[in-house]
Amino acid sequence: MSRDEATLSRLLQTLSSGDYHSGDELGQRLGISRAAVWKQLQKLGELGVELESVRGKGYRLKGGLELLERDCLWAGLSDLTRARLTELDVLSVTDSTNSQAMQRAARGQSGYVCLAEQQTAGRGRRGRTWVSPFGRNLYLSVSWGFDGGAAQLEGLSLAVGVAMCQVLEAEGVKSVGLKWPNDVLWQQRKLAGVLLEMTGDPAGACQVVVGVGLNLAMPGSPALDIEQPWADLETVCAAEHCPMPGRNALAARLIDALVGLLSSYHLEGFSAWRDDWLARDAFAGRRVVISSGARTEEGIARGVDINGALMLEQAGERILCHGGELSMRAVS
DSSP: OOOHHHHHHHHHHHTTTOOOHHHHHHHHHHHOOOOHHHHHHHHHHTTTTEEEEEEEEEOOOOTTOOOHHHHHHHSSOHHHHHHHEEEEEEEEEEEOOOHHHHHHHHHHHOOOEEEEESSSSSSSSSGGGGGOOOSSSSSEEEEESSSSSSGGTTTTTHHHHHHHHHHHTTOOOOOEETTTTTTTEEETEEEEEEEEEEEOOOSSEEEEEEEEEEOOOHHHHHHHOOOOOOOOOOHHHHHTTTTOOOHHHHHHHHHHHHHHHHHHHHHHHHHGGGHHHHHTBBBOOEEEEEEETTTEEEEEEEEEOOSSEEEEETTTTEEEOOOOEEEEEEEE
């Protein structure tokens, strides 16, 4: 970390309480001039951090900001998870956590976890942009090695969705659902998404990267770039009258859940997760359209099979739709 980056990090830590701090106070704390403080505050604006300034009081981050802290995350993990990890990386700004994890995966590193405060090129499925404002949501990727090739990974993105729902339900959120193949929903609005990428031998030793994005407290301005109905956990917890979990605590629970899932998935596969997925299927019995490029199929969603393929009913018969580049939407 450069000196300038370290100064910016210390400024964020100081402002994260949500209290007002004058320019003079910030300069004394950081050991820099008022002019240098102003430059650092401008950089926060470039990161998309919403800063409030009041004459006579100073500057603050309204509502405060819980920054991700590696030591706090590590302490929140179970002993078993800590034993299974090779590296826990917490970045301020990166292109995408999946890109970082894929670099490790290409070198054969399993058990690598990457989190970031902000992604400049966050990705969803089919090349879509994942809106990733600074310090407000969770962006998390895990690389994991499998010896049995891609066949062992069937249905994995669906199982990850189940694991995420279980973590949220343990926090008191009771009405989350799943949309095939990779979305976590609340009231038919997207709360979280899953992106899986693979490198290595499709028929032998390979590495999979599981990336998840979870909206926690989406600021107003970045939200304008989201092209579909969405929700964040702050809104969900307010509606369901449950406490909003801290970012570090929630991230640690997600890491525990994902590492536990990945550690045993080669033994049990999706069949062990299918009933839990079906219990949360937000589109069960609904008429849907499945699309891939210009090609579309319409029918009634009848859940998923033991491999995670969507069962689509057409004229009384069922066809299987496998993930890949397919997407699904309800017929309006």
